[in-house]
Amino acid sequence: MTKDSRFELRLTKAERELLAAKAKKAGISSGEFVRKIICDTEVREAPSADVKELLRLMRHLGGDFNQLLHRANTVGFVDTVQLRKDLVELREARQMIVAAYNIKSG
Numbered sequence: 001m002t003k004d005s006r007f008e009l010r011l012t013k014a015e016r017e018l019l020a021a022k023a024k025k026a027g028i029s030s031g032e033f034v035r036k037i038i039c040d041t042e043v044r045e046a047p048s049a050d051v052k053e054l055l056r057l058m059r060h061l062g063g064d065f066n067q068l069l070h071r072a073n074t075v076g077f078v079d080t081v082q083l084r085k086d087l088v089e090l091r092e093a094r095q096m097i098v099a100a101y102n103i104k105s106g
Contacts, residue, residue, distance in 0.1 A: 064089075
């Protein structure tokens with residue numbers, strides 16, 4: 001959609017800083033933040049770099065497990081060396097999630 005209409009808004013310095021801080025947390029511009037608010041769109045904080053790295057690691061591990069299980073189904077046995085390696089990586093990823101979000105491990 002073409003944005004062909006301008007709107008001026010006067011803010012205090014504190015309001016402007018708050019707007020800029022909230023937009024930065026969401027990973028969007030101040031203008032985009034205001035547009036989302038007036039359209040009743042939920043604005044969430046952008047994921048941290050740690051979360052992005054954890055998601056990448058989890059996708060990688062998921063692919064590894066899928067390949068491992070596919071091979072096990074094809075040849076009739078599990079590659080225990082690879083399984084142990086993947087389980088160690090999975091445990092490390094879990095520990096990173098627990099540490100990042102202060103989750104009580106059970």
